[in-house]
Amino acid sequence: MKVLVPVKRVIDYNVKVRVKxxxxxxxxANVKMSMNPFCEIAVEEAVRLxxxxxxxxxxxxxxxxQQAQETIRTALAMGGDRGVLIVTDIDPEPLAVAKLLAAVVxxxxxxxxxxxKQAIDGDNNAVGQMLSALLGWPQATYASAIExxxxxxxxxxxxxxxxxxxxxxxxxxxxxxxxxxxxxxxSLPNIMKAKKKEIAQKTVADYGVDxxxxxxxxxxxxxxxxxxxxxxxxxxxxxxxLKTAGVL
Amino acid sequence: MAVLVxxxxxxxxxxxxxxxxxxxxxxxxxxxxxxxxxxxxKAVADAAAKITGVRKVLLAESDALGHGVAEAEADAVLAxxxxxxxxxxxxxxxxxxxxxxxxxxxDVAPISEIVEVVSADTFTRPIYAGNALETVQTSDAxxxxxxxxxxxxxxxxxxxxxxxxxxxxxxxxxxxxxEEMVKSDRPELAAAKIVVSGGRAMGSAEExxxxxxxxxxxxxxxxxxxxxxxxxxxxxxxxxxxxxGKVVAPALYIAIGISGAIQHLAGMKDSKIIVAINKDxxxxxxxxxxxxLVADYKSAVPELMDALTxxxx
Ligand SMILES: Cc1cc2nc3c(=O)[nH]c(=O)nc-3n(C[C@H](O)[C@H](O)[C@H](O)COP(=O)(O)OP(=O)(O)OC[C@H]3O[C@@H](n4cnc5c(N)ncnc54)[C@H](O)[C@@H]3O)c2cc1C
Ligand SMILES: Nc1ncnc2c1ncn2[C@@H]1O[C@H](COP(=O)(O)O)[C@@H](O)[C@H]1O
Numbered sequence: 001m002k003v004l005v006p007v008k009r010v011i012d013y014n015v016k017v018r019v020k021x022x023x024x025x026x027x028x029a030n031v032k033m034s035m036n037p038f039c040e041i042a043v044e045e046a047v048r049l050x051x052x053x054x055x056x057x058x059x060x061x062x063x064x065x066q067q068a069q070e071t072i073r074t075a076l077a078m079g080g081d082r083g084v085l086i087v088t089d090i091d092p093e094p095l096a097v098a099k100l101l102a103a104v105v106x107x108x109x110x111x112x113x114x115x116x117k118q119a120i121d122g123d124n125n126a127v128g129q130m131l132s133a134l135l136g137w138p139q140a141t142y143a144s145a146i147e148x149x150x151x152x153x154x155x156x157x158x159x160x161x162x163x164x165x166x167x168x169x170x171x172x173x174x175x176x177x178x179x180x181x182x183x184x185x186x187s188l189p190n191i192m193k194a195k196k197k198e199i200a201q202k203t204v205a206d207y208g209v210d211x212x213x214x215x216x217x218x219x220x221x222x223x224x225x226x227x228x229x230x231x232x233x234x235x236x237x238x239x240x241x242l243k244t245a246g247v248l
Numbered sequence: 249m250a251v252l253v254x255x256x257x258x259x260x261x262x263x264x265x266x267x268x269x270x271x272x273x274x275x276x277x278x279x280x281x282x283x284x285x286x287x288x289x290k291a292v293a294d295a296a297a298k299i300t301g302v303r304k305v306l307l308a309e310s311d312a313l314g315h316g317v318a319e320a321e322a323d324a325v326l327a328x329x330x331x332x333x334x335x336x337x338x339x340x341x342x343x344x345x346x347x348x349x350x351x352x353x354x355d356v357a358p359i360s361e362i363v364e365v366v367s368a369d370t371f372t373r374p375i376y377a378g379n380a381l382e383t384v385q386t387s388d389a390x391x392x393x394x395x396x397x398x399x400x401x402x403x404x405x406x407x408x409x410x411x412x413x414x415x416x417x418x419x420x421x422x423x424x425x426x427e428e429m430v431k432s433d434r435p436e437l438a439a440a441k442i443v444v445s446g447g448r449a450m451g452s453a454e455e456x457x458x459x460x461x462x463x464x465x466x467x468x469x470x471x472x473x474x475x476x477x478x479x480x481x482x483x484x485x486x487x488x489x490x491x492x493g494k495v496v497a498p499a500l501y502i503a504i505g506i507s508g509a510i511q512h513l514a515g516m517k518d519s520k521i522i523v524a525i526n527k528d529x530x531x532x533x534x535x536x537x538x539x540x541l542v543a544d545y546k547s548a549v550p551e552l553m554d555a556l557t558x559x560x561x
């Protein structure tokens with residue numbers, strides 16, 4: 001079974017995000033970039049499927065700037081087999097990403113696409129669902145457990161209210177939630193080995209997909225700041241403040 | 249211009265995310281219909297018919313819709329999409345699960361979790377865990393939008409719209425197996441007036457139940473948790489507040505033993521009053537808390553319980 005894992009290069013989750021003074025976006029100059037944490041979880045799950053003998057090949061794909069190659073390398077060091085980088089200067093919208101991934105799926109013919117539920121830059125939570133719809137494949141989002149058996153997969157999902165279990169026919173699209181696993185750190189020997197793994201360089205034109213944005217960003221601003229309040233001495237002081245504020 | 253709002257419901261109850269999404273829809277058009285997806289959900293449709301400003305309610309039912317299977321939900325919406333210029337869906341985990349499918353099939357760019365309707369084609373939404381607000385203008389003729397309920401006031405009730413039945417939809421190659429829902433008599437987290445949340449400091453599920461739940465019950469509050477508390481198994485996943493969990497904006501949010509990572513703040517910083525109890529006076533949560541107690545929760549929470557009792561709570 002072949003597993004395709006799309007990964008996105010995003011601002012590291014520990015970085016304090018700053019909005020540019022000209023309101024055109026967020027300042028990405030000289031900030032640490034990393035693999036989107038949910039994509040890391042997806043890579044880990046794919047590698048575990050391979051270690052269990054369920055998957056035979058794990059292919060990593062990323063759409064982004066040339067530096068997204070580093071993100072693919074990280075995934076290869078975790079255990080991915082080879083990579084595909086589709087180079088583009090724009091940060092494509094989820095619709096364009098889904099269309100490009102659908103074209104990669106047509107080429108690679110995987111049995112499972114395992115990806116993150118959300119990229120922590122745009123917070124869209126959309127590409128997996130869109131890819132599934134475009135392919136006409138079943139979807140199971142927000143996975144906290146995946147069990148592949150034969151031509152189906154049983155997926156436990158984190159939903160409002162608790163957990164839901166779905167059984168989907170393969171091929172399918174599954175998106176990872178936080179509790180699916182804890183991603184490993186790549187070992188030094190594996191990082192060295194990953195340097196020799198193949199990464200195919202592609203362009204958007206290779207896939208003939210229209211990636212023109214549908215949304216025009218008019219401005220990006222900082223949200224209203226909350227200011228720090230006061231520290232109180234006792235629980236009784238707190239109750240009296242809350243009563244005065246009318247929230248008790 | 250006509251707008252379709254998809255109701256937030258659990259087959260038995262209409263949730264107030266629907267009322268809030270109707271408010272957003274009414275900013276786009278006065279022709280607002282509500283679609284109820286479910287199974288045995290007639291009571292939900294009747295409740296939706298009472299929302300002021302709703303033109304009519306459509307009820308689509310099937311087994312797959314009753315279990316929130318995304319393929320069926322998207323198909324039911326797509327069957328009606330031709331009649332509408334915009335489709336607005338509450339940004340719950342269920343809504344976010346199928347909204348992008350609708351957009352993909354219509355070949356439009358979805359707009360996720362809007363917090364403001366600027367004009368008929370322009371919307372504001374948080375990005376980067378709420379550290380920035382982006383205003384986007386869409387060039388798509390049809391709009392598919394998810395709406396963050398906490399950002400809009402609930403539409404009133406007082407109407408009596410007609411209810412029509414429309415066709416259901418099935419799940420295709422996806423089968424519902426089972427669900428395991430957290431049972432609780434407490435108010436629903438996303439809509440509660442008061443939320444009491446516990447973090448990693450609790451150290452165990454027993455401690456979480458012993459400390460957080462009685463305080464919540466005394467206040468008639470919902471219970472929330474940080475990711476660390478959920479990951480460690482102290483609280484169910486459904487309790488997670490944050491960037492990738494639930495977004496809440498109660499009148500009062502009490503964070504106990506939570507440091508205040510940006511991913512947590514993303515889910516609660518629009519609360520009216522924030523209280524933090526943390527033994528580390530440098531914890532980032534104090535930078536946004538209105539009232540703080542720098543204390544060990546082990547003594548502070550019992551003291552708070554006593555003070556509430558003394559105040560007649
Ligand atoms: C992709 C991604 C998504 C995420 N999404 C979310 C999300 O949706 N929601 C979320 O919450 N987090 C999320 N996180 C995690 C987030 O970054 C933090 O790790 C998490 O919020 C920390 O939880 P915590 O505050 O309970 O734990 P900690 O940061 O460990 O804080 C524990 C606090 O308890 C205090 N404490 C300890 N003992 C006591 C005591 N006896 N009395 C009083 N105080 C005490 C400590 O001083 C400390 O401040 C996400 C992270 C990533 C990478
Ligand atoms: N530029 C990209 N390249 C590769 N995968 C992506 C890209 N953008 C999004 N994805 C995938 O889609 C998931 C959800 O992203 P989003 O819908 O943008 O929140 C991510 O976790 C990735 O797996």
